[in-house]
Amino acid sequence: MPGVVTDQMDRPLRDLRISLTDRCNFRCGYCMPKALFGANHAFMPRAALLTFEEIARIAGVFTALGVRKLRLTGGEPLIRRDIDVLVGMLARVPDIEDISLTTNASLLTLDKARALKQAGLNRITVSLDGMDDATFQAMNDVGFPVAKVLEGIDNAEQAGLAPIKINMVVQRGVNDHDIVAMAEHFRGTPHIVRFIEYMDVGNSNGWRLDEVVPSREVVERISAHWPIEPAAPNYRGEVAARYRYTDGGGEIGMISSVTQPFCGDCSRARLSAEGKLFTCLFASAGHEVRDRMRAGDSDAALYDYLAGIWTRRADRYSELRTHETKPIDTRKIEMSYIGG
Numbered sequence: 464m465p466g467v468v469t470d471q472m473d474r475p476l477r478d479l480r481i482s483l484t485d486r487c488n489f490r491c492g493y494c495m496p497k498a499l500f501g502a503n504h505a506f507m508p509r510a511a512l513l514t515f516e517e518i519a520r521i522a523g524v525f526t527a528l529g530v531r532k533l534r535l536t537g538g539e540p541l542i543r544r545d546i547d548v549l550v551g552m553l554a555r556v557p558d559i560e561d562i563s564l565t566t567n568a569s570l571l572t573l574d575k576a577r578a579l580k581q582a583g584l585n586r587i588t589v590s591l592d593g594m595d596d597a598t599f600q601a602m603n604d605v606g607f608p609v610a611k612v613l614e615g616i617d618n619a620e621q622a623g624l625a626p627i628k629i630n631m632v633v634q635r636g637v638n639d640h641d642i643v644a645m646a647e648h649f650r651g652t653p654h655i656v657r658f659i660e661y662m663d664v665g666n667s668n669g670w671r672l673d674e675v676v677p678s679r680e681v682v683e684r685i686s687a688h689w690p691i692e693p694a695a696p697n698y699r700g701e702v703a704a705r706y707r708y709t710d711g712g713g714e715i716g717m718i719s720s721v722t723q724p725f726c727g728d729c730s731r732a733r734l735s736a737e738g739k740l741f742t743c744l745f746a747s748a749g750h751e752v753r754d755r756m757r758a759g760d761s762d763a764a765l766y767d768y769l770a771g772i773w774t775r776r777a778d779r780y781s782e783l784r785t786h787e788t789k790p791i792d793t794r795k796i797e798m799s800y801i802g803g
């Protein structure tokens with residue numbers, strides 16, 4: 464198979480996010496609101512999901528295109544049974560340098576964390592939208608307590624997965640009162656809280672620009688308590704802008720997908736749990752990969768197909784949306800489907 468590829472804007476393909484399931488045990492209003500993901504919602508049937516063998520095989524083909532980093536996500540990836548077995552299979556794929564996982568930590572027992580670490584998981588990101596229990600329970604809409612997520616974070620730390628990244632989606636009037644408490648809780652630990660601007664992913668969360676708290680404001684609110692200064696990115700295309708406390712209290716990050724979009728450096732593709740490839744989080748259609756594998760395509764044929772998709776790619780939704788300052792009216796795929 465020939466070598467690595469770049470797209471229409473000269474962006475390489477480095478990072479593949481793999482959704483393991485569209486199911487989740489939470490109903491975060493900004494992602495899977497109960498009104499749309501209720502008891503009658505039709506999730507993907509089991510047979511539609513990529514098997515572990517299919518995931519490991521396609522990951523290998525993606526390395527030929529340039530992918531070096533894998534992130535397992537969903538839905539809630541820990542719902543998928545024996546996920547540590549998959550991590551072990553991916554860790555054996557040549558040229559994969561980094562395997563990470565994004566989870567709500569509700570199922571992250573110490574045993575699970577240890578099994579993941581032992582199988583080769585390099586890093587973990589835990590989503591936690593605040594320290595205020597009543598607010599968090601209302602946000603996940605299944606009454607899941609903050610203390611249990613903190614327990615999951617401790618388990619990951621004990622298993623040797625620290626430093627842990629902690630994602631907080633900030634929504635004005637919902638949890639923005641909790642920004643400083645969140646920063647305070649993790650100050651002085653190796654963990655890195657990343658404040659995420661609430662995005663207009665999918666069509667179901669009723670997104671409004673006035674609910675977005677710009678990262679600039681988050682920085683101001685935190686620096687009123689503890690001075691912070693920008694830090695250089697770890698690598699080109701890093702999604703979070705880094706800041707460090709000037710007193711040595713550690714690091715935080717800002718993910719400003721709405722106010723300062725980063726499409727110019729976007730080297731990420733997403734594979735849905737049923738094996739469709741999306742070249743942008745805001746895409747309205749995916750490219751069928753699973754059926755080609757199941758129809759018997761060779762690795763070389765899959766490479767050619769995927770290389771063709773990536774070389775034609777010209778996505779830059781967030782940059783276009785920022786010019787419009789409102790959601791662009793296309794039918795988008797839900798984040799729980801495509802993988803966050």
Ligand code: SAM
Pocket residue numbers: 487493494536537538539540565566567588589590630631632659660661662663664668798799802803
């Ligand atoms: N269930 C796992 C979790 O919550 O960590 C993984 C999947 S979730 C879709 C991945 C990340 O996307 C989470 O950190 C979540 O907070 C974030 N997310 C979901 N909807 C979002 C939105 N509308 N705006 C910004 N971030 C969002």
Ligand code: SF4
Pocket residue numbers: 487488489490491494495537538539567590799
């Ligand atoms: Fe589930 Fe994660 Fe979406 Fe919340 S953000 S509903 S935990 S997939």
Ligand code: SF4
Pocket residue numbers: 724725726727729731742743744745778779780781782
């Ligand atoms: Fe990448 Fe699309 Fe997000 Fe831009 S909007 S950073 S192209 S995923």
